[in-house]
Amino acid sequence: MASHERRSTHERERATNHHPSRFGGPPRKVTTITPEFTPADRRAVLDRAARLRQLPEADRDAIRIAQDPQFPRWLQQITATGGCAHPVHLAGSTTTLDGTTGEILHYYDTRNEPGERLHVRCRNRRATVCPACSRLHAGDTYHLVRAGLLGGKSVPADVRNRPRLFVTLTGPSFGPVHKAVDNCRPRRGAAACEHGRPLGCGAVHASNDRLVGQPLCADCYDYTGHVLWHAHASKLWDRFVIEVRRRLASSAGLVQSRFAQHARLSFARVAEYQKRAAVHVHAVVRLDGPNGPGDEPPAWGTTGRLSGAVHASAGRVRVHTAYGPAVGELELRWGAQVDVRPLRVDGDGPDDDAVAAYVAKYVTKGASETGAGLDHPLTTYADIETVPVSKHVRSLMRTCWRLGGLPEYEPLNLRTWTHTLGYRGHILTKSRAYSTTYAALRAERADHMGYVDLPDVVTERQWRYVGSGHTPGAALIAAGIADDLAESRRLGAEARREGEWGR
Numbered sequence: 410m411a412s413h414e415r416r417s418t419h420e421r422e423r424a425t426n427h428h429p430s431r432f433g434g435p436p437r438k439v440t441t442i443t444p445e446f447t448p449a450d451r452r453a454v455l456d457r458a459a460r461l462r463q464l465p466e467a468d469r470d471a472i473r474i475a476q477d478p479q480f481p482r483w484l485q486q487i488t489a490t491g492g493c494a495h496p497v498h499l500a501g502s503t504t505t506l507d508g509t510t511g512e513i514l515h516y517y518d519t520r521n522e523p524g525e526r527l528h529v530r531c532r533n534r535r536a537t538v539c540p541a542c543s544r545l546h547a548g549d550t551y552h553l554v555r556a557g558l559l560g561g562k563s564v565p566a567d568v569r570n571r572p573r574l575f576v577t578l579t580g581p582s583f584g585p586v587h588k589a590v591d592n593c594r595p596r597r598g599a600a601a602c603e604h605g606r607p608l609g610c611g612a613v614h615a616s617n618d619r620l621v622g623q624p625l626c627a628d629c630y631d632y633t634g635h636v637l638w639h640a641h642a643s644k645l646w647d648r649f650v651i652e653v654r655r656r657l658a659s660s661a662g663l664v665q666s667r668f669a670q671h672a673r674l675s676f677a678r679v680a681e682y683q684k685r686a687a688v689h690v691h692a693v694v695r696l697d698g699p700n701g702p703g704d705e706p707p708a709w710g711t712t713g714r715l716s717g718a719v720h721a722s723a724g725r726v727r728v729h730t731a732y733g734p735a736v737g738e739l740e741l742r743w744g745a746q747v748d749v750r751p752l753r754v755d756g757d758g759p760d761d762d763a764v765a766a767y768v769a770k771y772v773t774k775g776a777s778e779t780g781a782g783l784d785h786p787l788t789t790y791a792d793i794e795t796v797p798v799s800k801h802v803r804s805l806m807r808t809c810w811r812l813g814g815l816p817e818y819e820p821l822n823l824r825t826w827t828h829t830l831g832y833r834g835h836i837l838t839k840s841r842a843y844s845t846t847y848a849a850l851r852a853e854r855a856d857h858m859g860y861v862d863l864p865d866v867v868t869e870r871q872w873r874y875v876g877s878g879h880t881p882g883a884a885l886i887a888a889g890i891a892d893d894l895a896e897s898r899r900l901g902a903e904a905r906r907e908g909e910w911g912r
Contacts, residue, residue, distance in 0.1 A: 470885075493891075497528070502517060507865070530545075540895075552850060553850065558752065575692075576750075582745075586625065586684075587620040610625060632805055637741065640832070671707050672707055674697075675840045679691050679692075679772055679836060702843075719749050768837070783828040786826075786828050787827050793827070
């Protein structure tokens, strides 16, 4: 029987020419055997390909990734980032050497990783951008604020007995807006404004009503003042802190320049957008001795005196804008609504843990989540017309861009901050002595996980940025990992609470 007859009907031979080595030599014919598909096999393959084409792009990409031989290691990387939605891709190596002998103790190179790259967290605080990293940032913020209230993280526990306040400062009124209360703005005897629009609104708005925060008359609303107030809000806060110190010194009969020799004012503050798209400030304020948390405040440093200084300073502080022919010079101040609540150990006041959780919640909110702007900068004026915001916010953006083109406001970089309606400050700021830092919390977490340099070793690092983000399928898998980790943390927290209650 011929050789081709002795072979299976599902096999066929294919002759190819191969060179025996790179050093040359005559080619030789090598016979390779490949499977021969039957019509039924071909139909099965085509049916499978057709079904794959019907799947969404993300599902097809996820299947491709799962079939990769290095998928288990890729999954380990994504899990290590907590399911980060926009991981940073790095390429490079780390060499750990003995500081005395020069012996290589450990060597790591990304050339053995999937795609020859390592994924690390993006560390974005905004929940709308990366839920996984925002949860981690919220946890760090909670511990940062809580340590300044109750101690811990290198802060002595005695701080809980110091004069402490939870302060809320708002922006001034820039014009009447709809409110989420019974009979929004009932007005009697005033029919309309100079533009012919009603000055009152007798409707009852739910808290999620789109009209809440919108001006009753957009032509009467002071958009210029609103934007410039945002641009100077951080400066207004700095002046407020200075004024509180001065008020405390004066009330104690001290020379203002010598306040630092007797006491120290520590704080942590977070900025939050209201429904009317104006920033207001929540702050934890604490009075210490001159050396900070480890030092007792003077006898005159009482909660009542601190509260009085805060109230007086909020009504006194003023900031003036640069003069310009188009706008003139504006005098900026805090709004009339000032809330000052003492924090007491005996529970007569806001709970310390609740205050820390409140601040941590708002630090992860971006401008787009509150409907008061965007989380990314705008590059042209035309972009303002296409962004998904309300008419009120769009008008603020237009005003911000227009004012940004005036020479007197050039230092404010208003066009750069059009997406945040001119607000240029950080969402969370704190004084140096208030508590620990984000860097210290990250270092402590790395130490807990075992990612810490050993003594007497030298570490040489060579890394470069090679990309960021996920493919559609990778993003789908990462989101699932982030959800699983969040659910695991929730169940763990419930188990710990049940354990505490059962004691």
